[in-house]
Amino acid sequence: GRSFAQRIPIENWISRSNRSLLFGDPGSGKSSFLRFLALDLLSANPSLDVIADKWGSHLPVWIPFALWTKIIHQGNLGDSSVVAIASTWLKSWNAGDLVPLVEKALKDKRLLLLVDGLDEHSNNDAAQIALNQLDTFLRLNDISIIATTRPHGFENLGMKTEGWQESNIANLSTSQQKDLA
Secondary structure (H helix, E strand, O other): OOOOOOOOOHHHHHOOOOEEEEEOOOOOOHHHHHHHHHHHHHOOOOOOHHHHHHHOOOEEEEEEHHHHHHHHHOOOHHHOOHHHHHHHHHHHOOOHHHHHHHHHHHHOOOEEEEEEOOOOOOOHHHHHHHHHHHHHHHHHOOOEEEEEEOHHHHHOOOOOOOOOEEEEOOOOOHHHHHHHO
16 A cells, blocks of 8 residues: 655644654754754743643753763663763753752653654663663653654664654755755
8 A cells, every 4th residue: 555644843743742753864853853842942932832832831851862871881870760861961061950950840740851862872782771761761750752763773772662653854845944044
């Protein structure tokens, strides 16, 4: 049979689920979208209205999967929980004072987890440990997550995607490219 792809605004797609997996080739804008989303939600006047309606009271926390797996590969399992990784990331940006806000948002179920680059890791065992930690974290905590990955690298992970919505990020149209430039 034939399959069809429907192009819809990313904010409409993202807001349909509390667990979203966004696929895209290198340079397709996955990481840029996550950064834009986080900054937009934190702004006084968000431009992504549909997402702001759903997660406007949430704290977006951006975590690079490569950092997570690096910490695990170095043998620092005690420092590899989701909150510890978020803390390490924030401290690396001299924003360690924000860690209590992350802990409070988690406790209040107002954390929006943004995990960038599930396929970006240097060690498969570390990636499996991180994915298991993420899966356990999501089962124990009622929080929303948006994760990104390249299709080819993701296939090798063997991640369980039951309960996740999945889609490919579309290339920017010519007018969108001009607007961005």
